[in-house]
Amino acid sequence: DSGVTQTPKHLITATGQRVTLRCSPRSGDLSVYWYQQSLDQGLQFLIQYYNGEERAKGNILERFSAQQFPDLHSELNLSSLELGDSALYFCASSPRTGSKNIQYFGAGTRLSVL
Amino acid sequence: LAKTTQPISMDSYEGQEVNITCSHNNIATNDYITWYQQFPSQGPRFIIQGYKTKVTNEVASLFIPADRKSSTLSLPRVSLSDTAVYYCLVSLSFISNFGNEKLTFGTGTRLTIIP
Numbered sequence: 001d002s003g004v005t006q007t008p009k010h011l012i013t014a015t016g017q018r019v020t021l022r023c024s025p026r027s028g029d030l031s032v033y034w035y036q037q038s039l040d041q042g043l044q045f046l047i048q049y050y051n052g053e054e055r056a057k058g059n060i061l062e063r064f065s066a067q068q069f070p071d072l073h074s075e076l077n078l079s080s081l082e083l084g085d086s087a088l089y090f091c092a093s094s095p096r097t098g099s100k101n102i103q104y105f106g107a108g109t110r111l112s113v114l
Numbered sequence: 115l116a117k118t119t120q121p122i123s124m125d126s127y128e129g130q131e132v133n134i135t136c137s138h139n140n141i142a143t144n145d146y147i148t149w150y151q152q153f154p155s156q157g158p159r160f161i162i163q164g165y166k167t168k169v170t171n172e173v174a175s176l177f178i179p180a181d182r183k184s185s186t187l188s189l190p191r192v193s194l195s196d197t198a199v200y201y202c203l204v205s206l207s208f209i210s211n212f213g214n215e216k217l218t219f220g221t222g223t224r225l226t227i228i229p
Contacts (some may be wrong), residue, residue, distance in 0.1 A: 002157065002159070004157075035219075041221075042219055042221040042222055043158070043199075043201070043219040045219070060122075088155070090157050090158075092158075093158070098144075100146050100163070102160050102163060103149060103150075103158075103160070104160070105157030105158050105159070106157055107156065107157055108155070108156070108157055
């Protein structure tokens with residue numbers, strides 16, 4: 001158990017809909033990262049938050065947004081969903097930000113867009 | 115950009131030592147090298163991290179030459195349970211509000227252990 005909690009584990013929805021994925025980081029970790037992993041693909045970095053502020057942005061679509069709340073949990077919002085958004089979405093957390101910080105991953109949310 | 119390059123896949127027999135090499139020619143001075151293991155439908159799991167020379171823990175060793183442009187993950191005496199995808203991450207270079215770099219895990223190396 002990494003200590004990172006993601007909910008829900010599975011999500012099935014239709015095209016055009018909007019969903020929210022939630023992540024609770026390990027106790028004490030200030031950084032939260034979001035990744036997308038499509039079938040048999042590598043991990044695509046979406047966005048990072050550090051202590052409530054956006055720290056880094058990767059390949060995140062404009063239809064997607066995220067935020068980190070004062071209690072440090074984070075939510076990833078996906079809107080106007082398309083079939084191609086079906087993927088595993090992982091959240092990771094680390095104590096701080098910077099090169100030496102190891103990321104601890106949650107079990108992921110499997111999103112299926114039908 | 116601190117881009118990493120790894121072999122797409124590798125096969126090995128049980129009991130053998132497996133070495134997976136990652137190339138990171140543009141590694142920055144303050145970058146650490148971190149390896150993760152991922153089983154299907156699970157989140158990646160930290161294996162080992164290093165900055166230079168050699169690091170060893172209970173599951174693996176990491177060899178980093180002096181120029182730090184590559185690194186080799188060594189798994190001793192692998193078993194079937196080591197079948198997974200292994201990612202090398204030169205962490206953390208990222209597109210940020212402060213810089214111009216990109217965080218990426220790359221495609222990873224799919225390791226298959228044969229009985």
